[in-house]
Amino acid sequence: MASDLLSRERQDAIRAELRQSGRVLAGDLARAFKVSEDTIRRDLREMAAAGLCERVYGGALALPAEQPFSVRTGISRGRKQMLAAAAVSCLKDGMTVFVDAGSTNLAIVQALPPGLSLTLATNMPAIAVAALEHAGIEVITIGGRIDRHVGAAIGAQAERDLEMLRPDLCILGACGLDARAGLTGLVYDDVAFKKIAAARAAAVLVACTSDKLEAVHPFVIANLSDRMTLILEADAPDAIATGLKDTGATILRADPVDG
Amino acid sequence: MASDLLSRERQDAIRAELRQSGRVLAGDLARAFKVSEDTIRRDLREMAAAGLCERVYGGALALPAEQPFSVRTGISRGRKQMLAAAAVSCLKDGMTVFVDAGSTNLAIVQALPPGLSLTLATNMPAIAVAALEHAGIEVITIGGRIDRHVGAAIGAQAERDLEMLRPDLCILGACGLDARAGLTGLVYDDVAFKKIAAARAAAVLVACTSDKLEAVHPFVIANLSDRMTLILEADAPDAIATGLKDTGATILRADPVDG
């Protein structure tokens, strides 16, 4: 390994190693980069703080890409459940629906009532697995390279597969939702995919937890329009809701009672 | 098993083992990880405190909730686990592997050791989800209509996706395995897909529970040849094993001991 790296380069190299083998040891890295273990520890601490790895005693581990679902799903499962219930009301027998990646969308699919018959396409394996639990659903997967961060297929192959579909409804996973900026996302390839998916559907539905409201991310998925239905949580501020409604989108509130 | 694991990694490995076989013994784990039983006991205590397992005298049990998988997987879980361990020994870092549908193959993917870096393609969403649990694996899905009976994408679109791959190894799910009839299957579309998958790979591996031995189904996937490796259970009759070996295939026996 090279010896004279900038700290940023070193961290990138650590990230690469982490991606490859899933784990790094502080001592090994210090020897490889010919710096003190203190420096490595500082790097690992920073990377952990930035959410790039999990710091453990002795080194660091790559965080399981599954974290978005197992952890995030667990944290706010109750709230997502309510969003899901509201989303289900927009589905009708016989519809063809494309379901984008995201833990909220996974909750929606899990919450589908038995007996509903749909054709459901998705690029996220976990959603496909959940959909297969329901007897009435015809499942179609969009293939391609799975992005660990998103947990779903995105990229050229996935976009090509998408072109076989003209769904009645596209259920998009949101990263940021803002009346002016529209629907925005963090990961470029993911956004590119969502954009195509949204464009091909007759209607678009976004179920959005309150923490995503008024968030603006660097890449634009779509502007809000009357083609869109937004499902907000019961506690979403009225001011924001009316602001969103002014864009022409349909606003649904998740029912606060039960869970 | 690797010897020099971080404590967190060890606990993750225990969790994986717990997910698959449902139970672990303190003594076995101590031997497998080459640490004292005290250390294992401390791990199990912590995991139990964190609600990740149930501590019992002698080891620990998986929580009932941790077994969300299909009925078929559960039936012969222990035996599949042993087949999986043998199959893992055929995989090497950097390989590109296509993994066909099947509960045995799902067990294989779940049993992959942490740190192994592979490119893994599959047509079965549940396998993709399992593969994403492993940090070092690049996952590619084959899209298409999901056959409910098979639990994976088969049909025209899936076969088209397959043409982008030239895997080093194809891990096939078997329905019937017989020295004369070769590898056979019940579902026509599924067989057609498997046939293409097998033809495109440099080598083919089949992990086969004993109940599939000498079974002959209506559709032929492939004849046995020296391109094939067959993994049999420890209790498979020797007569059948030698019969299979005469076709030129490599025969591996799943080790009955250890876990």
Added chain:
DNA sequence: ATTGTTTATGCACGTTCTTACCGATTCATG
């Protein structure tokens, strides 16, 4: 050029973590 500021690094220190060993206790089983 010089001065001050920021950043990266290494070192020293006390602290925390992990582990193995030991003794006392509890448990499963005949």
Added chain:
DNA sequence: CATGAATCGGTAAGAACGTGCATAAACAAT
């Protein structure tokens, strides 16, 4: 109830850790 295995709590050694501080390099402003 007797016995051996499994368990728990405590302890000690050694590794890993974080913090504070000093040094050095990079950079901006004067």
